[in-house]
Amino acid sequence: MTGLFANALISAGLVVAVWSAVQLIANRPIGRSLRVAMWVLELMVLTFAIGGVVQMIMTDHDFAKLEFVGYLLGMCLIPIGALWWTRSDASRAGTAVLLIIGLVTSILVLRVQQVWLGPSA
């Protein structure tokens, strides 16, 4: 949960955010490659969520498991939801949405890690 893949996902979220910021500043619409990056982000989030649930089942350490699963499920909806919301949006607003989604995804990974470590951490 706090390993290499989580760090890769945080980085991927930040890459999407910076990429969107560059597109926003350059006043360019979202574009195919940024959409592909969002799909990659969604796949990584799904992998993270499945891995998280598997690790939760295999561990016997005590933490807020329901909250943990809630965050993981919520996370899965966010990149795909943003792809749907910006599906035909060629405006700067669409690019700004992806910027926020990239940041939110990274923040949520950190939050999931906090929940995993439990209140004593």
Added chain:
Amino acid sequence: MPRPRALNQGFGRVLIVIYAIFAIAATARSAVQLSTQFSQAPVAYLLSAIAAVIYIVATIALARGEGVSRMVATIAVAIELAGVLIVGTLSLILPSVFPHASVWSGFGSGYGFIPLILPIVGLWWLYRSRP
């Protein structure tokens, strides 16, 4: 003077996404709190549930964006602003009432004050995009 834009276009699309994220987060959090820890802090957790409902209503109304939805969005966002101001103030002067944090405690300080900023920006956008 720029031409007024539709509520759910331009900046409105960004605003709706932020509302949607808060709606998902607040609903998930509130469901967990109500089902597992309700007796520990009923006031705070009921407030969290009310906040979640308001975020859901505001998200849907902003996304629909016309006619009655605009009015519903205005009311929801206004209640949200009142809620964050009242709960934020009470949580500072009467912390014993709010032993457990809700989304609006400390003016949303646990969420980078976004719960305080969001309804202000929401009302500004509702005003700016008025027909």
